Amino acid sequence: MKNIPGDLKFLSSHEWARVESDGTITIGISDHAQNLLGDIVFVELPEVGQALDAEADAxxxxxxxxxxxxxxxxxxxxxxxxxxxxxxxxxVNSSPYEDGWFFKLTPSDMGELDNLLSPEDYSEVCED
Amino acid sequence: MNKTALNISHIELGAKMVNFSNWEMPISYTSLIEEHNAVRNTAGIFDVSHMSIFDFDGGNQVAFFEKIFANDIKKISRDNKAIYGALLNEDGGILDDLIIYHANNKFRLISNCSTRDQNREWYEKHAVEFGVKVIERSDMGILAIQGPEAMNKILAIKEIDAEANNLEPFGCMFDGDRLYAKTGYTGEDGLELIVPNMAIIDLWNQALKVGCVPIGLGARDTLRLEAGLNLYGNDMTINNHPYESNLGWTIDMSDENRQFIGKDALLAIDQSQSQKMVGIILRDRGILRSGYEIIHEQGKGVVLSGSFSPTLQSSIGLARIDQGYQENGKVFIRNKALNIEFVSPRFIRKVKMQP
Incomplete structure (x- = not known):
């Protein structure tokens, strides 16, 4: 069974974003992605203070x-x-949506959330 | 896509299947790292039936192999043994690496999957003058059972001849049409069983029953990399000669009268100038991957195979580099120069690669 929490938004490239109560965004990769990748042995994270563009390498x-x-x-x-x-x-393998988050950011444009996939739409991406 | 006789068995075990040289093969069943560790610590079983199997009939087979094989078949042609070596073209380029088995006056050859058609044509072309008939055994498959407990597990399978326990490294024996050989691609003890497709599912099931863990091609790759064993098409191609591929030890020129294909080209190579294949260990955080560039005090090179070593818990690789290297160098990963150490490619190998 697919494991896709309902409170997240997704990119078709399998990243998730969660809007926290303080308005910040937590980002990670989906359960489907960690399963496709297999055993994860290395992660390189961005630096705190780094400015990121939507859909750019992070x-x-x-x-x-x-x-x-x-x-x-x-x-x-x-x-x-x-x-x-x-x-x-x-x-990241054992807890992709909780302990395995990658980074948090202060969004510069909350409107970009509308460009992301709903859990239902992301679920269809995973079917393909 | 081609399928081995065990295709359904893999799918029923929940394997992740991939296209490997147009064969649908299991890349892993559970976790690549768990499978890797099972082979290092207990015993694993691999379906490697995608490899090419050839038998030979009639003619002067010893003379045939003396000509096409860069190692000297006479090392084993009076014994029940196997020999590893390279198939070269006239330019000394590596067409493939392979193992030739000899027992009960019969030869059997196993070479790679992706080179099947090339090799069959090559064998057939050169077999003519020796009156040898080349027989591809697509009716057979290969199981590898490897690991410190592999021999115990194998002997627990009733239909396996207990004589198999007496095999030395690179020893082999026929049991009817089946060939049992103490060879492998993991650096561990164990056997490769070359058996008819009709018998392979039963043998596979019996091996699982006695506790062999099914292992996919993913762990096969990390295991062979830790053992410092080349992967044809990745670590060496037709554009490489054996001396820059860590295969100099398989080139046998001791019989001066033996004129094997590629010999003249090899004699013309200045080995003091050619690049060398070495093992590398990454001393910084990251993972080595094929194609990454390397520099050292007196030259440069490139990563051939690179991955994470579950046993060493760091990233290791094989690299081809200019001579003049000392102990350390740098590798460029995403524009960052990271520290590597040059080592023997035999990161982990518990068994010999020759009789």
Missing amino acids: AIVESVKAASDLYSPLSGEVIEINSLLEDQPEI
């Missing part, structure tokens, strides 16, 4: 087999990174 995630780019679903400034992933990247 992080690198490497499984045993291959390296993949993570794109930021929204534009904004990075305010926190999940340093835990540097020593324990396998957390």
Whole structure:
């Protein structure tokens, strides 16, 4: 069964974004993505303070087999990174939506959320 | 797409299937790292039936192999043994790497999957003058059972001849049309079983029953990389000669009268100038990947195979680099120069690669 929480928005390239109660955005990769990648052994995160554009390279995630780019679903400034992933990247496999988040940002344009996929639409992407 | 006789078995086990040289093969069943560790710690079973199997009939087979094979078949042609080596073209370029088995006065050859058609045509072309008939055994498949507990597991399978326990590294024996050989691609103890497709599903099921863990091609790749074993098409191609591919040890020129294909081209190579294949360990955070550029004090090079080593818990690779290197160098990963150490490619190998 697919595991897609209902409170998230997605890019078709399998990144998720969650709007937190303080208006910041938490970003990670979907359960479907971690499953496709297999055992994740390395994560390279952006730097705090870095400005990101929507759908631009923001992080690198490497499984045993291959390296993949993570794109930021929204534009904004990075305010926190999940340093835990540097020593324990396998957390992305075990907890993609909770402990395995990548970074948080302050969005520069909340309107960009409308460009993202709903859980239902993302679910269809995963069917393909 | 081609399928092995075990295709349904893989799918029923929930394997992730991929297209590998136009064969639908399992890349992993559960987790690549768990599968890798199972082979290092207990015993795993691989379906490698996509590899090409050839038998030979009639004629002067020893003379045939003396001509087409860069290692000297006479090392094994009186014994029940296997020999690893390269198939070269006239320019000394590597057409393939392969193992030739000899037991009960019969030869059997296993070469790669992607080179099947090229090799068959090559064997057939050169077999004519020796009166040898080339027989592709597409009716057979290969199981590899590898790991420290592999021999115990294999002997627990009733139909396997207990004689198999006496095989030395690179020893082999026929049991009817089946060939049992103490060879592999993991650096671990164990056997490769070359058996008729009709028998392979039953053998696979029995092996699972005695506790062999099914292993996909993903872990096969990390295991062979840790063992420092080349992958044809990746670490070496037709554009490489054996001396820059860590295969100098398989070139046998001890019989001066033996004129094998590629010999003259190899003799013309100045080995003091040619690049070398080495092992590399990344000393900074990151993962080595094929194609990354390398520099050292006196030259440069490129990563051939690169991955994460589950056993060493760091990234390792094979690289082809200019001579004059010392212990350390740099690799460029996404425009950052990271530290690497040059080492023997045998990161982890518990068994010999020759008889």
